Amino acid sequence: MSEVVIKVENLKKHFPINEAVPFKKSTQSVKAVDGVSFEVYKGETLGIVGESGCGKSTMARLINQLIRPTEGVVEFKGKNLATLGSKEIRSIRKSIQMVFQNPYASLDPRKTIEYLIAEPLAIHHIGDAKSRKKRVIELLEVVGLSGYHAERYVHEFSGGQRQRINIARALALNPDIIICDEPVSALDVSVQAQVINLLKDLQRKFDLTYIFISHDLNVVRYICDRIAVMYLGKIVEIGTYEELYENPKHPYTKALLSAIPKENPFDKKERILLEGDVPSPVNPPPGCSFHKRCPHAMEHCKKDVPAFVDLGETQKVACHLYS
Numbered sequence: 001m002s003e004v005v006i007k008v009e010n011l012k013k014h015f016p017i018n019e020a021v022p023f024k025k026s027t028q029s030v031k032a033v034d035g036v037s038f039e040v041y042k043g044e045t046l047g048i049v050g051e052s053g054c055g056k057s058t059m060a061r062l063i064n065q066l067i068r069p070t071e072g073v074v075e076f077k078g079k080n081l082a083t084l085g086s087k088e089i090r091s092i093r094k095s096i097q098m099v100f101q102n103p104y105a106s107l108d109p110r111k112t113i114e115y116l117i118a119e120p121l122a123i124h125h126i127g128d129a130k131s132r133k134k135r136v137i138e139l140l141e142v143v144g145l146s147g148y149h150a151e152r153y154v155h156e157f158s159g160g161q162r163q164r165i166n167i168a169r170a171l172a173l174n175p176d177i178i179i180c181d182e183p184v185s186a187l188d189v190s191v192q193a194q195v196i197n198l199l200k201d202l203q204r205k206f207d208l209t210y211i212f213i214s215h216d217l218n219v220v221r222y223i224c225d226r227i228a229v230m231y232l233g234k235i236v237e238i239g240t241y242e243e244l245y246e247n248p249k250h251p252y253t254k255a256l257l258s259a260i261p262k263e264n265p266f267d268k269k270e271r272i273l274l275e276g277d278v279p280s281p282v283n284p285p286p287g288c289s290f291h292k293r294c295p296h297a298m299e300h301c302k303k304d305v306p307a308f309v310d311l312g313e314t315q316k317v318a319c320h321l322y323s
């Protein structure tokens, strides 16, 4: 088994809802992430998939320590991040970088590309102006752009090129892991494939580990080794790419997969239409949080939270149909 880069154990993030009454303590909270555990191994890509609002982006921010958890543990290479001081966290942040969904919003339009890519180096006091400039040119070439782009501004680039700039910026500090939060959702389909291919090339070249967050199971299959499916702040199924696509177990995973457009028009698989909307994370249903939409729901699904069941070495599911 390869080295564990990130380990997350019973991770929770509950955001209190501010009451309109001053000085009254909030009693309700949004359970954005509600008891999530998984490991990410060196050199792999773990996909985290779910509908919007399922907590996947909050989890990315918890792992990167942009927000602190309500409960639970995040470990980076065996170090519990909650026990580290601010100096050590700063140093670990170099190793955990992020690429966000909107490549325009995450890049300051008033700065040159050279400034934007060199900024992480300047923040961490790495090198001088001359060596940073050299590194910027090197990074631009690594992501398929050219050295002369360094003098330009964000508005002069297409969406795909802007995402390449974001990736160059994320690579600047030689990270161990990059968390890609919906990195291709805002791009055209043809450009999505180019950015995904670039991420795969960079992974091979620099031995990178990725967490790839997406609402689209069709996109993650091109890059992920393992996939975790999230629903209402919890992981409901996790397994290798083959296990999930060829033999999905959880009714929610099956419904998500059935929504992917068929490659073969003679494929008879029917689309599973889920009834109702995702319930509010302020007041998730008791028992299995999917029971109100599940076509297989049984009486005890309404009361008992399903435990994770091992279905083999790598596939696990939280569903009473398998316990």
Ligand code: SF4
Residues within 6 Å of the ligand: 250, 251, 252, 288, 289, 290, 291, 292, 294, 295, 296, 297, 298, 301, 306, 318, 319, 320, 321
């Ligand atoms: Fe459906 Fe019950 Fe399984 Fe939940 S535990 S997914 S309600 S069958």
